[in-house]
Amino acid sequence: MTAFSFEVLATDGAARLGKIQTAHGEIDTPVFMPVGTVGTVKGMMPENVAATGAQIILGNTYHLMLRPGADRVQRLGGLHTMMNWPGPILTDSGGFQVMSLTKLRKMTEEGVTFRSHIDGSRHTLTPENSTDIQYKLDATITMAFDECTPYPVEKKVAAESMRLSMRWARRSREAFVPRDGYGQFGIVQGSVFPELREESITKLRELDFEGYAVGGLAVGEGQEMMFRVLDSTMPKMPTAKPRYLMGVGKPSDIVGAVVRGIDMFDCVMPTRSGRTAQAFTRRGTVNLRNARHLDDTRPLDESCSCPACRNYSRAYLHHLIRAEEMLGPMLLTWHNIQHYQDLMRDLRAAIKAGTLTQFVQAFEAQQALGDI
Numbered sequence: 394m395t396a397f398s399f400e401v402l403a404t405d406g407a408a409r410l411g412k413i414q415t416a417h418g419e420i421d422t423p424v425f426m427p428v429g430t431v432g433t434v435k436g437m438m439p440e441n442v443a444a445t446g447a448q449i450i451l452g453n454t455y456h457l458m459l460r461p462g463a464d465r466v467q468r469l470g471g472l473h474t475m476m477n478w479p480g481p482i483l484t485d486s487g488g489f490q491v492m493s494l495t496k497l498r499k500m501t502e503e504g505v506t507f508r509s510h511i512d513g514s515r516h517t518l519t520p521e522n523s524t525d526i527q528y529k530l531d532a533t534i535t536m537a538f539d540e541c542t543p544y545p546v547e548k549k550v551a552a553e554s555m556r557l558s559m560r561w562a563r564r565s566r567e568a569f570v571p572r573d574g575y576g577q578f579g580i581v582q583g584s585v586f587p588e589l590r591e592e593s594i595t596k597l598r599e600l601d602f603e604g605y606a607v608g609g610l611a612v613g614e615g616q617e618m619m620f621r622v623l624d625s626t627m628p629k630m631p632t633a634k635p636r637y638l639m640g641v642g643k644p645s646d647i648v649g650a651v652v653r654g655i656d657m658f659d660c661v662m663p664t665r666s667g668r669t670a671q672a673f674t675r676r677g678t679v680n681l682r683n684a685r686h687l688d689d690t691r692p693l694d695e696s697c698s699c700p701a702c703r704n705y706s707r708a709y710l711h712h713l714i715r716a717e718e719m720l721g722p723m724l725l726t727w728h729n730i731q732h733y734q735d736l737m738r739d740l741r742a743a744i745k746a747g748t749l750t751q752f753v754q755a756f757e758a759q760q761a762l763g764d765i
């Protein structure tokens with residue numbers, strides 16, 4: 394059986410080309426992880442997700458614990474079997490989703506009690522049961538239970554929030570059942586305060602996680618502040634372990650974070666935007682609801698290999714969106730996932746060739762062009 398391992402194969406400045414070995418297969422980094430919320434990347438079959446080049450997807454603990462329930466997923470053979478995704482799956486702890494999706498909730502030192510948005514039933518998430526739920530889901534990578542500190546907050550509020558998350562990280566680590574090829578990631582907090590971020594990293598290193606996530610960002614601070622926090626935090630992060638920037642982001646966020654040493658990303662944008670007619674292209678985003686596409690026979694993005702760009706015109710995609718046909722969001726989701734996978738593939742190739750600086754310049758120039 395393979396042990397969970399991470400190897401840095403090349404570097405270009407602070408950026409790393411890496412490979413993670415897991416019980417469910419390997420992951421080439423930098424990697425973008427599509428969100429498979431309730432056991433499916435919405436609107437896509439798993440084989441089509443794999444066809445985009447994606448090696449790892451995300452499972453949503455909050456939704457799955459409510460429906461169909463962690464015990465039922467375990468009885469159904471775990472997420473890999475249930476959703477027919479044999480590759481690695483990373484599940485979040487559920488904490489962030491509870492705080493962003495539920496209204497009736499109460500947080501204590503113990504954890505969070507909340508009411509299900511589905512049927513109003515009462516539930517509790519703690520570091521212990523979140524870790525146990527992720528075990529039942531058979532997550533390849535389990536996330537520690539944390540509190541994402543809101544932004545902006547005063548330093549002393551950020552310090553208390555971070556220290557709670559660090560106590561929860563220890564409880565999460567102690568509840569984790571080690572298995573060959575499986576891993577657990579700690580989550581660094583500390584908002585925009587370098588010394589709090591450093592204290593958080595120090596506490597998490599004591600727990601020797603298989604990977605480290607940067608939490609508490611992409612919560613409204615803006616790209617400039619996010620990059621500033623990364624500039625001061627990344628040099629303090631363990632170098633031999635993968636680094637995961639949670640909830641990021643749009644393509645230019647990802648490029649800037651890879652340059653600063655981030656290895657893993659997740660974001661709902663490519664899938665959620667696919668359902669709202671927003672397409673990501675080399676020249677920026679395109680809103681396919683816009684009437685300017687009515688008679689446009691060109692493909693969405695001539696440099697893209699996905700079915701939407703190979704077989705259909707913008708006019709047809711626009712028609713599907715206006716007619717509210719299922720095929721519209723399906724094709725756009727596929728395209729957006731493909732676009733993100735192609736961006737990661739190009740970033741990995743640039744790091745390998747030592748040409749990341751040139752890649753970033755060309756990327757920024759194209760994005761500035763805007764769609765024609």
Ligand SMILES: O=c1[nH]cnc2c(CCNCC3CCCCC3)c3[nH]c(NCc4cccs4)nc3cc12
Pocket residue numbers: 428429430451452453454485489493539540541542580607608609610611612639640641659660661
């Ligand atoms: O500190 C954090 N701790 C834990 N999770 C965080 C997340 C959720 C990451 N995606 C989870 C996925 C799990 C499976 C289902 C889909 C989400 C974040 N997302 C963002 N920004 C994007 C944001 C999204 C929504 C509001 S901000 N910042 C985040 C910060 C944290």
Ligand SMILES: [Zn+2]
Pocket residue numbers: 693694697698699700701702703727728729731
């Ligand atoms: Zn495409």
